[in-house]
Structures are given as C-alpha cells and as structure tokens.
Amino acid sequence: MKTVTLRPGKERSLVKRHPWVFESSVARGGGDAGETVRVAAADGQFLAWAAFSPQSQIRLRAWSFDEGERIDAAFFQRRIAQALAMRARLPIASDAVRLIHGEADGLPGLIVDRYVDTLVAQFTSAGVERWKAVIADALLAATGLTRLYERSDAQAREWEGLPVQTGWLRGEGPTALTIREHDWQLTLDVAEGHKTGYYLDQRDSRRRFADAVKQYGVRSVLNCFSYTGGFSVAALAGGASEVISVDSSGPALARATAHVALNGFDAGRHQAWDADVNATLRRCLAEGRRFDAIVLDPPKFAPAAAHAERAARAYKDINRLAFMLLADGGLLYTFSCSGGIAPDLFHKIVAGAGLDAGVDGYIVERLSAAADHPQTVRFPEGDYLKGLGILKR
Ligand code: SAH
Numbered sequence: 024m025k026t027v028t029l030r031p032g033k034e035r036s037l038v039k040r041h042p043w044v045f046e047s048s049v050a051r052g053g054g055d056a057g058e059t060v061r062v063a064a065a066d067g068q069f070l071a072w073a074a075f076s077p078q079s080q081i082r083l084r085a086w087s088f089d090e091g092e093r094i095d096a097a098f099f100q101r102r103i104a105q106a107l108a109m110r111a112r113l114p115i116a117s118d119a120v121r122l123i124h125g126e127a128d129g130l131p132g133l134i135v136d137r138y139v140d141t142l143v144a145q146f147t148s149a150g151v152e153r154w155k156a157v158i159a160d161a162l163l164a165a166t167g168l169t170r171l172y173e174r175s176d177a178q179a180r181e182w183e184g185l186p187v188q189t190g191w192l193r194g195e196g197p198t199a200l201t202i203r204e205h206d207w208q209l210t211l212d213v214a215e216g217h218k219t220g221y222y223l224d225q226r227d228s229r230r231r232f233a234d235a236v237k238q239y240g241v242r243s244v245l246n247c248f249s250y251t252g253g254f255s256v257a258a259l260a261g262g263a264s265e266v267i268s269v270d271s272s273g274p275a276l277a278r279a280t281a282h283v284a285l286n287g288f289d290a291g292r293h294q295a296w297d298a299d300v301n302a303t304l305r306r307c308l309a310e311g312r313r314f315d316a317i318v319l320d321p322p323k324f325a326p327a328a329a330h331a332e333r334a335a336r337a338y339k340d341i342n343r344l345a346f347m348l349l350a351d352g353g354l355l356y357t358f359s360c361s362g363g364i365a366p367d368l369f370h371k372i373v374a375g376a377g378l379d380a381g382v383d384g385y386i387v388e389r390l391s392a393a394a395d396h397p398q399t400v401r402f403p404e405g406d407y408l409k410g411l412g413i414l415k416r
Pocket residue numbers: 221222225248249250251252253254269270271272275298299300301320321322
C-alpha cells in the first residue's frame with residue numbers, strides 16, 4: 024500500500040474527520056488516479072485511507088479514518104446501505120430521491136438520484152471513477168433496480184482530469200421519465216436534463232412556496248431561472264392567477280409549459296419567457312410592472328470561494344431589481360446554490376440589495392436543500408443551497 028505523507032501541521036482537517044486534503048498539504052508520496060493510499064501525518068502516524076487524485080487541487084479524499092477498515096467492495100456496499108437506510112427514514116414527498124450525496128454519505132464524488140425505477144449517477148472524483156463497476160453493482164443490489172444511467176458530465180470531472188462519460192452503465196430503457204413531486208407530475212429526461220435531470224434539492228422549497236402563495240394570497244408570480252417550471256407549478260397549485268417562467272433554455276421552458284397542462288392548470292395562467300433574467304428584470308422595471316411574488320433561483324455563480332466576490336455582486340444585482348419589482352406586501356423567494364457563498368454572507372448580500380432598493384422585509388422562511396441532500400456536522404461545505412423567503416414591508 025502506498026503512503027502519502029502530509030506536511031507538519033497539515034493533518035488538522037483529517038484529525039477533525041473532514042475528508043479533503045489539498046495539494047499544498049502533501050509533503051511526499053502519491054499514487055495512480057483513484058488509488059487507495061494510506062495518509063500519514065508528518066510523524067508517520069496513520070490519519071486515513073483516501074483516494075488519490077493526481078490532477079485535482081483536492082489531492083486526497085478520505086474513505087475511512089479507521090485504520091482497520093479495508094477499502095473493498097464490502098466497504099462500498101456498507102456505505103451505500105447506510106445512505107439508503109437514512110433515506111428510508113425520511114418523509115420524502117416524491118418518487119424521485121437523492122440516494123447518495125457525496126461527502127455527506129461518506130462517498131466523496133458520488134451522486135446518485137433515483138427517478139422512480141431508474142438510477143442516475145455522477146462520478147466526479149478519481150476515487151469513485153476507479154471503483155465505478157463495484158459501485159454500480161452495489162447500487163443495483165441494494166435497490167433491487169436494474170437500470171443505471173451515468174451522467175458524468177459535471178464540471179468537477181474536468182478538475183479531476185476525467186473525460187465526460189454518459190450513457191447506460193447497467194440495463195437500458197427510456198430516458199424520458201415522469202416523476203411525482205408532492206401532488207404534481209413532472210417530466211424529465213435523464214440523458215438531456217441539467218445535472219441528473221431535475222433539481223431535486225428544491226423539492227421542499229417548492230412546497231413552501233406553494234403554501235406561501237396560498238397563505239399570502241399571491242396572484243402574479245415571476246419565476247426567474249425557472250428551468251422546467253417546478254416553482255411555476257407550485258405557484259399555480261397555490262392559486263396564483265398569472266405566472267411567468269423566465270429561463271434562457273428553450274427546451275426547459277417547453278417542458279415548463281407542458282407541465283402546466285400535465286397538472287391540469289389553465290394554459291392562460293402561465294407564460295414562458297425565453298430570456299436573460301437580468302435583462303428581463305430591467306425591462307419589467309422600465310415598464311413599471313409589479314409582481315406579488317418573485318422567485319430567484321440562479322445557477323451557481325460561485326462554484327468555489329475564490330469566485331465569491333464577483334458572484335456576490337451578481338446576486339446583489341438581481342436581488343436589488345427583484346426587491347424593486349415587488350408589489351407592496353409582496354413575497355421574494357431568493358436562493359443561492361453556490362458552495363462558495365456561506366449562508367451568513369448570502370444574508371448580507373440580500374440585505375445590501377434591499378438597502379439599495381430602499382426596501383425592508385420580514386424573513387418568513389429560511390430554506391435549504393431537502394433532507395435527502397444531507398448536510399453533516401463535519402462537512403460544512405455541504406451547506407451549498409440556502410434561501411430566504413422575504414415578505415416586503
Ligand atoms: N428553479 C429551477 C432550477 C433553476 S437552475 C427548479 O426549481 O427546477 C438555473 C436555471 O437558470 C437553469 O435552467 C438555466 O437554464 C437558467 N439560467 C442560467 N443563466 C440564466 C440567465 N442569465 N437568464 C435566464 N436563465 C438563466
């Protein structure tokens with residue numbers, strides 16, 4: 024077994040059971056891509072078994088902090104069983120569930136979503152890439168399913184020096200699927216949709232939004248960065264009479280329009296605008312429009328902390344415009360899914376946006392990813408999705 028030795032003092036994160044070691048912390052040693060190595064402190068003491076990533080800034084990702092644990096097929100079976108057992112205890116109002124959420128489930132770089140009876144996996148680290156066949160077999164055995172589609176086309180693959188890989192890994196079948204979320208039907212294509220097909224992490228926030236629309240008597244809704252219209256369907260379910268989905272993806276908007284009909288809502292209550300959100304917000308402002316509720320669910324502006332400053336400006340700008348477009352007493356549901364923007368920083372950005380817009384508001388909701396995208400105590404980076412529900416004063 025190869026050993027990677029850390030520089031003096033650089034054992035701190037592993038001692039705290041945090042799974043990452045950065046390139047700059049490594050004194051000597053290495054391995055092949057994804058190879059399991061023994062990680063030792065400068066004094067030679069065992070710290071963890073980890074997967075080696077020769078190209079990534081995150082050079083090591085810990086599998087286990089237990090010197091007696093072997094990293095083999097049984098190890099992956101155990102970790103998968105544990106993740107599935109956790110999901111089985113959750114109240115999940117959907118037949119589409121995140122089964123494996125990377126680091127939080129002790130499997131750094133692995134994402135697995137189940138859409139009814141189809142599994143979709145992303146392998147984004149050299150470690151899980153190396154164990155792919157073992158993981159695929161273990162997933163099928165643990166779930167009793169037969170179909171597993173691979174969507175290893177996330178940007179993180181690039182940082183690991185891994186090529187894009189997509190297609191059926193086990194079994195085959197249709198990639199166009201229909202899921203149920205709360206009382207709603209939604210369609211997706213696991214081969215073509217964003218991420219693994221759908222943004223499962225916003226499931227709970229869509230429910231809260233539907234309830235808020237009803238609670239506050241919201242009539243008009245501007246759903247910015249709508250993707251396939253999850254929040255638009257929620258708004259219609261909550262009783263909104265005029266809902267506009269704005270996105271720059273034509274195929275996503277076509278699906279949003281289809282979802283309105285699929286859920287039995289009158290097409291006249293919904294519009295799909297294929298447009299840039301920033302330009303749309305400015306245009307609406309110039310036209311003197313106002314909305315009872317606005318959703319801002321932008322893509323990751325800051326994939327890492329290094330982009331936080333520029334991202335902060337972009338978040339502030341759209342939030343300022345949204346505040347200005349809100350009718351009195353209106354509701355803003357605003358999100359950031361940037362791992363590089365911590366929740367308190369996001370709150371500050373939104374506060375600054377409100378100040379610039381001359382608007383104050385009551386925070387009526389604090390939102391985060393649904394519980395099948397768990398956060399763990401030891402891995403604060405897992406807290407990537409945060410949102411605020413704000414009622415304009
Ligand atoms: N709210 C959605 C998820 C949004 S993901 C849901 O609940 O499912 C972010 C979306 O923003 C993507 O659909 C992407 O196409 C869109 N997008 C990214 N940049 C944009 C821009 N500048 N203007 C409009 N849409 C944009």
